[in-house]
Amino acid sequence: MGSVSEYRGKIVLVNLWATWCPPCREEIPSLERLWRLERGRGVVVLGIDQGESSRVVEAFARHSGVSYPLLIDTDQRYGRAYGSLGLPTTILVDRNGRVFQSVDGILSFAQMQAAVNTVLAAAR
Amino acid sequence: MSNLRRDALVAGSALVLSAFAQVLFPGWSGYHSWQYATISVILAWVTGRYAFCALFGRDGAVGRGLAWSAGGGLLIGLAGLASGLLGPDTQSFVRPPGMVQTSPDLDLAVSFPNVDPDTMMLSDAALTLRDHGGKLWKLRSGGQLWKGSALIQALPRPAVFIEAANAKGERVTVTQPDGAAFLSPVLLFPQTVVIGGESLPSDAFAVPALDREVKAILFSESDLARAPRAPHASSAVLFAVETMRTQVLVPGSIGFATSGERVRLGGVALHAMIGTYPALALSSAPDQLTFFVGVTFVVIGIGASTVIRHRERNDRASAPEVPEYSTQRMDAEDASIGT
Numbered sequence: 001m002g003s004v005s006e007y008r009g010k011i012v013l014v015n016l017w018a019t020w021c022p023p024c025r026e027e028i029p030s031l032e033r034l035w036r037l038e039r040g041r042g043v044v045v046l047g048i049d050q051g052e053s054s055r056v057v058e059a060f061a062r063h064s065g066v067s068y069p070l071l072i073d074t075d076q077r078y079g080r081a082y083g084s085l086g087l088p089t090t091i092l093v094d095r096n097g098r099v100f101q102s103v104d105g106i107l108s109f110a111q112m113q114a115a116v117n118t119v120l121a122a123a124r
Numbered sequence: 125m126s127n128l129r130r131d132a133l134v135a136g137s138a139l140v141l142s143a144f145a146q147v148l149f150p151g152w153s154g155y156h157s158w159q160y161a162t163i164s165v166i167l168a169w170v171t172g173r174y175a176f177c178a179l180f181g182r183d184g185a186v187g188r189g190l191a192w193s194a195g196g197g198l199l200i201g202l203a204g205l206a207s208g209l210l211g212p213d214t215q216s217f218v219r220p221p222g223m224v225q226t227s228p229d230l231d232l233a234v235s236f237p238n239v240d241p242d243t244m245m246l247s248d249a250a251l252t253l254r255d256h257g258g259k260l261w262k263l264r265s266g267g268q269l270w271k272g273s274a275l276i277q278a279l280p281r282p283a284v285f286i287e288a289a290n291a292k293g294e295r296v297t298v299t300q301p302d303g304a305a306f307l308s309p310v311l312l313f314p315q316t317v318v319i320g321g322e323s324l325p326s327d328a329f330a331v332p333a334l335d336r337e338v339k340a341i342l343f344s345e346s347d348l349a350r351a352p353r354a355p356h357a358s359s360a361v362l363f364a365v366e367t368m369r370t371q372v373l374v375p376g377s378i379g380f381a382t383s384g385e386r387v388r389l390g391g392v393a394l395h396a397m398i399g400t401y402p403a404l405a406l407s408s409a410p411d412q413l414t415f416f417v418g419v420t421f422v423v424i425g426i427g428a429s430t431v432i433r434h435r436e437r438n439d440r441a442s443a444p445e446v447p448e449y450s451t452q453r454m455d456a457e458d459a460s461i462g463t
Contacts, residue, residue, distance in 0.1 A: 051296065052333070055294055056294050056296075074295065076298070076308065079305075080223075080308050084307050
């Protein structure tokens, strides 16, 4: 389904999630809204499903109207690499590929936007 | 060979070997015992006494050379003694893939690698060590690194890579809510359970998408030989599946899986791949610099004494022979010649 390296040079909000995770599903409308609103400013919202099959993820994405890019982490490597304590976990990566912020648990749209604005301001 | 030299040779060799044993066979608690310290002190005293006497000529020219070796042995022994007395007991760190363990004392950060099932089954995972200056070392399972006054080992521990699927064969997420890494499919078996008087490694994981929690117990070949209805294999995992929310055992959900075998238990298709994953062990060791300075002294001493001995032998060979005096008495006739 692709690779994270494709988004080098952009601000990437990585969201580790799974279809069975209720708070992850609750967060999806905010992620979708952020993606639609901020992609013009070089911001990418990237959902990385943890350990599920592509059929399950594709069906869920179609049903929920997710339009931001999704990756599937079959071996759950990203969760381990980022030291995820649970799902969802959101990691904000700046244009240089550095982790700017990592949050364990659900985020509101306002919190997501504030974090993205901080990175955008720092990049100017 | 003088008694003093012979005693020092035995004591010095024992001293060096006892210190080097800390590197060859690390982790033994005896290195930190008073018995080890007492023996080391006695051996150091015998070696040191010879070094002092020989240095001031009590053992001749060869002894002066050997004084360097005795001094080196003493240095090595003292480094071993200090490590035993002052160094910490061996510490083991069992960490999941993706974690970083820092050690400020050693100025090291140790990364536990992310692994795929094949790497684990081949016991091929390697720890990555990075010091403050960015220098990197790779430590494969079973390998060791001697740095400063510490010995760092990557000890292979039994581990299992788990894959889970639903009834349609679609992969589902494996989590470890009670483990150090929530999203790790690698079981490290930090606990033990007693079954039939035998203590066996145990772990647990969850399959939230299917509302299942799975307990896993690792059986070795000898454990399997004793267990009833167990498979004939070098190792296997015994699974027991419960519901995640109500913690009720699902009927017919207890069963063995050998490495690579896919089993369906309690509504979950489980695929267990048994291998090893490295744990980090830190042991105290003689200070590396002191040890190698000591070894250098030993070598210099042996070399010097050999050269001195060789020279002494050559000097003896090239010296003019002392004339032999005849014990025969000259008779009167001979004595009269020339008179």
